[in-house]
Amino acid sequence: MAQIDPEKAKLVAQSIIADVGTFVHGGLCYIGDRLGLFKAMAGAGPLSAEQLATKTGLSERYVREWLGAMATAQYVQYNPHDNTYLLTPEYACALADEDSPFFIGGYFQMAQAAVTVAPKVAEAFKTGRGVPQQEYPASFFEAAERNSRTRYLHKLLRKWIPAMPQVVERLKAGGTAADVGCGGGRAAIMIAQAFPKAQVFGYDVHAESVNRARHNAQAEGVADRVTFEVLDGAQLPAGKFDFVSTFDVVHDAVDPIGLMTAIRRSLKDGGTYLVQEVNVSDKVEENMKPLGKMVYSVSTLYCMTTSLAHGGAGIGTAMGEAKARELAAAAGFKHFTRLPIKDDFAVLYELRP
Numbered sequence: 001m002a003q004i005d006p007e008k009a010k011l012v013a014q015s016i017i018a019d020v021g022t023f024v025h026g027g028l029c030y031i032g033d034r035l036g037l038f039k040a041m042a043g044a045g046p047l048s049a050e051q052l053a054t055k056t057g058l059s060e061r062y063v064r065e066w067l068g069a070m071a072t073a074q075y076v077q078y079n080p081h082d083n084t085y086l087l088t089p090e091y092a093c094a095l096a097d098e099d100s101p102f103f104i105g106g107y108f109q110m111a112q113a114a115v116t117v118a119p120k121v122a123e124a125f126k127t128g129r130g131v132p133q134q135e136y137p138a139s140f141f142e143a144a145e146r147n148s149r150t151r152y153l154h155k156l157l158r159k160w161i162p163a164m165p166q167v168v169e170r171l172k173a174g175g176t177a178a179d180v181g182c183g184g185g186r187a188a189i190m191i192a193q194a195f196p197k198a199q200v201f202g203y204d205v206h207a208e209s210v211n212r213a214r215h216n217a218q219a220e221g222v223a224d225r226v227t228f229e230v231l232d233g234a235q236l237p238a239g240k241f242d243f244v245s246t247f248d249v250v251h252d253a254v255d256p257i258g259l260m261t262a263i264r265r266s267l268k269d270g271g272t273y274l275v276q277e278v279n280v281s282d283k284v285e286e287n288m289k290p291l292g293k294m295v296y297s298v299s300t301l302y303c304m305t306t307s308l309a310h311g312g313a314g315i316g317t318a319m320g321e322a323k324a325r326e327l328a329a330a331a332g333f334k335h336f337t338r339l340p341i342k343d344d345f346a347v348l349y350e351l352r353p
Ligand SMILES: C[S@@+](CC[C@H](N)C(=O)[O-])C[C@H]1O[C@@H](n2cnc3c(N)ncnc32)[C@H](O)[C@@H]1O
Pocket: 144, 145, 148, 149, 180, 181, 182, 183, 184, 203, 204, 205, 206, 209, 231, 232, 233, 234, 246, 247, 248, 249, 252, 253, 254, 259
């Protein structure tokens, strides 16, 4: 065995225990999200375990243990003098307020769902094949929708689409838009709400997501103006759209070049394709940050793996701009512009034939 430095080994062990703590604490955050504990604490001021248990109708013993985990993780502030726990406004907007621009509470639901598939992904490591979407629990896709809804709510209509004036002009005048890989349909629904004259379509290969999108459109009162269909984007009709978008789709696609080629062909003259991807590099050394750790893990547990399940490209979430440019050129797009939008999570490319 190689010589080890016992002091360094001790620090390594401590940091791994901290990571294991973070991992299992994530399970308790999933429970807090699912059972409405964070929402019950938001804006409520300091609460005892009894008060929180009464407010949520849950077992006091479980709630007290959960609060211990939240306090030691510093998600809530504990006051030992009166045995109360406080969810500060900053944690409340991150974990409880689904309309806040800072909301990220849905990521625990997504992580929990992804980890349930880990044994199947482990098998795929041996074969090089993948795990198809149908093997993932519905809650994975519901969580993805919760997470992206917040992004769209604060950015899609306020920053992303306004950065392309020709798109605004066409949609205002009654143009046609398609969101490909629409998931639960939130982007298509918001586009339909913002541009009442536009005809909006949402397409996805995942039937469960398309059903949820239809339900969401009904609930939002735009079911007559946005049409959701189960369709592979590679089969889009030609020459139909003024605007096509893909949000977090290209890196997941089985055949990204085939998909982007079909999108180019589906555009009318002067049409625009907006690609949103995750704002990370394709170089490991440039992703040494918390988002990098999450991205490679989610990519392995879902994005790359669902693409490989169908013999696909398996690009992975850390796609980077160089790869996006390469795919766009291979798909026949002559104009590629990275939109000048500063965003920790998202990167946006405007493509035109
Ligand atoms: C990470 S999810 C993003 C969903 C949605 N755009 C959002 O931001 O919430 C990627 C979606 O793309 C869909 N997808 C992947 N390849 C596709 C293709 N070729 N045609 C249509 N949908 C596709 C998947 O089924 C999945 O719903």
